[in-house]
Amino acid sequence: MATTQPERQILVVGNDPVLLPRLQQLAAAHRMALQMVPGPEHLKGTENPAILVVPVSRQLLDFYARWKDAHPDCLLAAWADAPEHELWVGASAAGCDLVVNKGALDLVLAEQLQAWQAQGVLVQPRRRLPVKRLANPGEGLVGRVPDAPDGPIAVFRLEGRLCAFRDVCPHAGFSLSDGAFDADSGILTCPAHGSQFQVCTGARMRGPADFPI
Ligand code: FES
Structure with missing residues (x-):
């Protein structure tokens, strides 16, 4: 495990032609160094950066976990071209501190760097939240986390998997969790105006809601 303080450096995995110039601007604005390596296999021997930027990829899930284990103070920021919900959740569960759309990455990182400057904390420690379990041995709502910092969380069981969403x-x-749930399709209907969502992918199946969960 790294014991040294992170360097004021942004380390970027991959030479994305859209992302790299934006990150170079960001680094310059915050007086940070920026280094690019073509792939995670080239990270050996690099400094302990403040931020490591990586693409979201199924093949990298093990790498995220290993990196975060060895560099707990480094902000591991993953970006994706498409909002593939399950992959995003997987990257986050593997240890990524941020998982965002490519187009938003520099803006989100700028906010993080401002918070770092103001509060001295770049990586928020992960918290375990107590789940209030419900007596439901079958499919559907099995638990709630009512006091999560970003709002209540519902936990559903579907085909043996646990899926959590805001x-x-x-x-x-x-x-949403008070709405009708169809265990065959995994679709939950909002009790207020009837929007429908797939509980494990978060996909919006019917409005009036405009966004997935
Ligand atoms: S609040 Fe859920 S559909 Fe209106």
């Missing part, structure tokens, strides 16, 4: 409808903010 229990707030993106249409008008009603609690």
